[in-house]
Amino acid sequence: MRKNQSAELRKPEILESYYQVLIEEGLEGASIGKIADRLNIHPSLIIHYFKTKERMKLALVDLLVEKYNAPEFLSLAHIEDNEERFLALMETLFSFEWSRTVDPGVHFGFYYLSFRSETIQARFKEMFKALRDHLKNQMAYFSSKGVIKVQDPEKAADIIITLMEGLEFHSQFLSTGKPFQVFAQAAKETAILALKSGQL
Amino acid sequence: MRKNQSAELRKPEILESYYQVLIEEGLEGASIGKIADRLNIHPSLIIHYFKTKERMKLALVDLLVEKYNAPEFLSLAHIEDNEERFLALMETLFSFEWSRTVDPGVHFGFYYLSFRSETIQARFKEMFKALRDHLKNQMAYFSSKGVIKVQDPEKAADIIITLMEGLEFHSQFLSTGKPFQVFAQAAKETAILALKSGQL
DNA sequence: ATTTTAATTGAATATACAGTTAATAATTAC
DNA sequence: GTAATTATTAACTGTATATTCAATTAAAAT
Numbered sequence: 001m002r003k004n005q006s007a008e009l010r011k012p013e014i015l016e017s018y019y020q021v022l023i024e025e026g027l028e029g030a031s032i033g034k035i036a037d038r039l040n041i042h043p044s045l046i047i048h049y050f051k052t053k054e055r056m057k058l059a060l061v062d063l064l065v066e067k068y069n070a071p072e073f074l075s076l077a078h079i080e081d082n083e084e085r086f087l088a089l090m091e092t093l094f095s096f097e098w099s100r101t102v103d104p105g106v107h108f109g110f111y112y113l114s115f116r117s118e119t120i121q122a123r124f125k126e127m128f129k130a131l132r133d134h135l136k137n138q139m140a141y142f143s144s145k146g147v148i149k150v151q152d153p154e155k156a157a158d159i160i161i162t163l164m165e166g167l168e169f170h171s172q173f174l175s176t177g178k179p180f181q182v183f184a185q186a187a188k189e190t191a192i193l194a195l196k197s198g199q200l
Numbered sequence: 201m202r203k204n205q206s207a208e209l210r211k212p213e214i215l216e217s218y219y220q221v222l223i224e225e226g227l228e229g230a231s232i233g234k235i236a237d238r239l240n241i242h243p244s245l246i247i248h249y250f251k252t253k254e255r256m257k258l259a260l261v262d263l264l265v266e267k268y269n270a271p272e273f274l275s276l277a278h279i280e281d282n283e284e285r286f287l288a289l290m291e292t293l294f295s296f297e298w299s300r301t302v303d304p305g306v307h308f309g310f311y312y313l314s315f316r317s318e319t320i321q322a323r324f325k326e327m328f329k330a331l332r333d334h335l336k337n338q339m340a341y342f343s344s345k346g347v348i349k350v351q352d353p354e355k356a357a358d359i360i361i362t363l364m365e366g367l368e369f370h371s372q373f374l375s376t377g378k379p380f381q382v383f384a385q386a387a388k389e390t391a392i393l394a395l396k397s398g399q400l
Numbered sequence: 401a402t403t404t405t406a407a408t409t410g411a412a413t414a415t416a417c418a419g420t421t422a423a424t425a426a427t428t429a430c
Numbered sequence: 431g432t433a434a435t436t437a438t439t440a441a442c443t444g445t446a447t448a449t450t451c452a453a454t455t456a457a458a459a460t
Contacts, residue, residue, distance in 0.1 A: 010407080026316045028228070032448065042409050047449060049407095105315035112312045114372070115305035116226045121373075128373045155386055158374060162387060166366030172314070173321075173328045174358055186355055187362060190394045197393055200386070206427095210437080231417065242439050247419060249437095 011049055013039060015060050022060075022106045027113070061110055061120055064102050065127045073098055074134065082145045087192075089138065093164055094188040096180045104168060132157045139195070148195040156200045163187045211249055213239060215260050222260075222306045227313070261310055261320055264302050265327045273298055274334065282345045287392075289338065293364055294388040296380045304368060332357045339395070348395040356400045363387045 017038045021030045032053060036043040050056035073092050079085040092098055114121035135157035143150045150156040167187045171180055194200055217238045221230045232253060236243040250256035273292050279285040292298055314321035335357035343350045350356040367387045371380055394400055 006407085027312075031446075033446080043447095044410080044449085044451095045408060051449095053448065105312075108308075108312050108315060111372075112227075112305075112308045115308060124373050132374060155383075158370060158383060159386060159390055161374060162363065162366035162370050162383075164366075165369040166362035166364075169365040169369070170358060170362050172311070173324050174332060174361060183355075183358060183362075186359060186400070189399060190359055190390065193394060193397055193399055194390045197397075199389060199393055206437085232419090233417075243417095244419085244421095244440085245438060251419095253418065 010045075011059070012063075014046055014049060014056070015063055018056065018060055019064075019103075019106065022109065023103050026105070027109045057113075058119060058123075061123050064107070064110070065123050068101050069127055069130055073101075082142065082147045086142050086147045090188050090192055093160060094167060094184045094191070096184070099164075099168055099171075099180070099184075104172065108172075128161065132161060135160055142195075148192075149198040150195060150200045151198075152200055156195055159194055159200060160191050163191050210245075211259070212263075214246055214249060214256070215263055218256065218260055219264075219303075219306065222309065223303050226305070227309050257313075258319060258323075261323050264307070264310070265323050268301050269327055269330050273301075282342065282347045286342050286347045290388050290392055293360060294367060294384045294391070296384070299364075299368055299371075299380070299384075304372065308372075328361065332361060335360055342395075348392075349398040350395060350400045351398075352400055356395055359394055359400060360391050363391050 014035065017035045018030060021034050021038060025034065032043045032046050036046055046056065050059065074089070076085050076088050076092070079088055110120060111124065114124050132154070136153045139148065139150055139153040139156040139160075142148045143153065143156075148156075164187075167184055170183055170187075175183065214235065217235045218230060221234050221238060225234065232243045232246050236246055246256065250259065274289070276285050276288050276292070279288055310320060311324065314324050332354070336353045339348065339350055339353040339356040339360075342348045343353065343356075348356075364387075367384055370383055370387075375383065
């Protein structure tokens with residue numbers, strides 16, 4: 001009836017509701033109806049804004065990718081000492097906060113969808129590429145300063161991300177009550193070891 | 201009409217069909233109807249055997265877990281030299297064949313479901329526990345023989361699995377056309393480095 | 401003040417889906 | 431050879447789903 005919100009407000013509102021329903025009910029449970037209920041709006045309104053559910057899904061992926069890619073976490077320029085800054089970077093990459101930028105269940109769900117949706121897969125590949133490129137540069141720099149020893153900065157970046165994502169996996173399937181940090185520490189140390197070993 | 205198959209034959213047949221449909225159409229697309237079509241049987245027959253779709257899902261998880269846990273891959277007892285056997289084990293764990301025991305898309309799908317199904321999560325936790333325990337024993341042994349140097353065999357096993365699963369992830373989101381083996385090699389070498397470093 | 405645009409709802413549609421119940425035919429057990 | 435069992439289908443139900451279309455109301459533009 002009323003017209004009290006604008007598209008620029010409604011669309012993110014809907015995506016946020018979608019995200020919340022996804023956390024609670026998963027991909028199977030996240031129907032347009034439920035997303036609408038949570039906002040006390042009519043389901044048609046969601047279609048009005050996004051045309052199809054598929055497009056809304058992509059919009060949410062984009063939003064989450066953006067969230068993940070915004071590296072406010074990674075601005076460590078204030079730390080002058082190279083060794084210290086390197087360690088701070090590693091600390092951040094294997095931190096709980098970083099790993100929970102986006103709900104892991106939701107992230108995992110979209111990763112899963114990427115197996116059958118080229119569009120979604122492309123989004124995530126881009127996202128990881130951005131992270132990889134950033135780490136690649138950092139590793140090249142730290143190596144040039146003698147903090148670490150790598151010949152192939154890309155491979156080094158890949159190993160870091162592999163350990164990061166493996167850690168995510170570990171916390172879902174191998175954790176035995178111990179806090180996240182315990183094993184995160186081991187993963188981080190392995191990364192540092194590899195970076196300093198000269199093997200990469 | 202006819203009664204030409206027995207339960208012991210039909211049930212695995214149905215699960216195999218479910219698995220194939222999952223590969224092609226994903227969790228959302230794997231309806232009882234499609235699974236039945238592929239076998240030219242009536243959908244009701246599937247319900248007759250499994251009562252509910254949920255139970256059929258669990259039965260498939262069990263089957264895949266079994267498949268993954270059957271370690272015919274890991275029987276390396278014929279290799280006498282410890283160092284050689286250790287390297288062969290590492291080679292196997294990071295091999296393409298091992299990583300494709302079960303279709304990665306399907307595996308990922310069930311991993312995803314485990315975020316909202318305690319039953320499924322329990323199955324996978326058990327599965328990884330079995331692998332971890334096996335690796336733990338192996339690492340303790342190899343360490344006692346001086347092939348590697350670890351004080352905490354469990355942590356060592358965890359790092360191996362973390363790198364293995366991270367590799368899976370890498371091949372889905374970070375690979376750039378290069379064959380699986382290229383980066384698998386780097387992951388494997390990192391694992392060996394960590395195991396021999398004395399850090400774990 | 402009037403027209404145009406956009407937010408919002410209501411009702412309706414078509415479809416796909418899991419599951420039920422009853423019937424039929426073949427196999428097994430006795 | 432008859433009875434019990436079980437594999438199989440047929441017909442059906444109920445529900446949840448995304449999406450459409452038309453109507454209404456408020457705001458923006460003129």
